[in-house]
Amino acid sequence: MKQFYVYLHCKPDGTPFYVGKGSGRRAYVLNFSSRRNRGHHNIIIKHGKENILIYTRDCVSEAQAHEHEIWMIAWCRAQGYRLVNATNGGEGVSGYKWTDDAKYLAHLNHLGKTSPMKGKKHTEETKIKISKAGKGRFRKPCSDNTKLKISVANKGKNKRRGWKHTERAKVLMKVNSARRGKEATVGFSGRRHTQESKLLAGRNASLKRNGFWIVHS
Numbered sequence: 001m002k003q004f005y006v007y008l009h010c011k012p013d014g015t016p017f018y019v020g021k022g023s024g025r026r027a028y029v030l031n032f033s034s035r036r037n038r039g040h041h042n043i044i045i046k047h048g049k050e051n052i053l054i055y056t057r058d059c060v061s062e063a064q065a066h067e068h069e070i071w072m073i074a075w076c077r078a079q080g081y082r083l084v085n086a087t088n089g090g091e092g093v094s095g096y097k098w099t100d101d102a103k104y105l106a107h108l109n110h111l112g113k114t115s116p117m118k119g120k121k122h123t124e125e126t127k128i129k130i131s132k133a134g135k136g137r138f139r140k141p142c143s144d145n146t147k148l149k150i151s152v153a154n155k156g157k158n159k160r161r162g163w164k165h166t167e168r169a170k171v172l173m174k175v176n177s178a179r180r181g182k183e184a185t186v187g188f189s190g191r192r193h194t195q196e197s198k199l200l201a202g203r204n205a206s207l208k209r210n211g212f213w214i215v216h217s
Contacts, residue, residue, distance in 0.1 A: 002023040002024070002062075003023055003024075003058060004021065004022070004023045004058075004059045004061060004062045004064070004065040005021070005022065005023065005027070005056045005057055005058045005059055005065060006019065006020070006021055006056070006057045006059060006065055006068040006069050006072055007019070007020050007021075007022060007026070007027035007054060007055065007056045007057075008054070008055040008056075008072065009027075009030075009040075009052055009053070009054060010052070010053040010054075010055070011043065011047055011052070011053070012047055012051045012052075012053065014053060015081060016076050016081045016083065017040075017043055017081070017082070017083060017084055018036070018040050018043075018083060018084050018085060019069060019072045019073045019076060019083060019085055019089065020036075020069065020085075021062075021065045021066060021068075021069040021089070022065075023062075027054055027056055028054060030044050030049035030052060031049070037084060037086055039084030040084050043084065045129045045130060045132075046129065048132050066089070066090040066091075067090070069089035069090060070088060070089040070090040072089075073085055073088055073089045074088070100168065104168060104172070107172065108175070111175065111176075
């Protein structure tokens with residue numbers, strides 16, 4: 001049985017800014033993969049996740065957790081606290097997964113949209129804040145010995161042999177191809193590799209033949 005609870009995220013001075021419902025480690029995950037909104041992420045970046053205060057209250061069921069979440073959001077707002085919650089709470093199901101159709105529609109909705117950061121650059125101060133907020137989010141890089149073991153284990157395997165694209169994947173590829181226009185068909189036409197690229201390509205090909213891989217970051 002899962003232990004559901006209601007949790008409260010507060011700024012270092014104790015001011016509540018977010019109310020949520022969850023189980024397990026949900027309340028303690030403060031990185032960008034937590035699927036919370038931009039307002040929540042901005043506060044984490046500003047104060048640092050190590051300085052965020054977290055309070056929890058256990059519930060006997062998920063239904064009760066939903067009820068307590070609604071009450072807590074209403075109470076905080078009545079006290080004048082500015083929460084970043086986008087709703088009044090009580091919605092959502094733990095463990096919910098998007099269907100393939102929902103993922104496909106979301107993909108189509110984002111086609112052709114320009115990133116709000118296009119043409120802009122982060123300030124040095126913002127870069128430092130993002131770096132602090134992101135510490136511990138990424139896995140440590142594999143050692144050379146581990147990379148060699150993975151290479152040896154996968155040598156001679158062809159995971160895509162006999163594999164076919166689904167009809168939905170074919171549609172997506174057609175849509176992406178149309179969106180890119182000439183870039184999808186012209187490719188490298190009219191350009192030439194530098195001497196350095198040619199040497200690197202030759203070196204990589206040689207290493208691949210001997211069972212090694214070079215991973216470029």
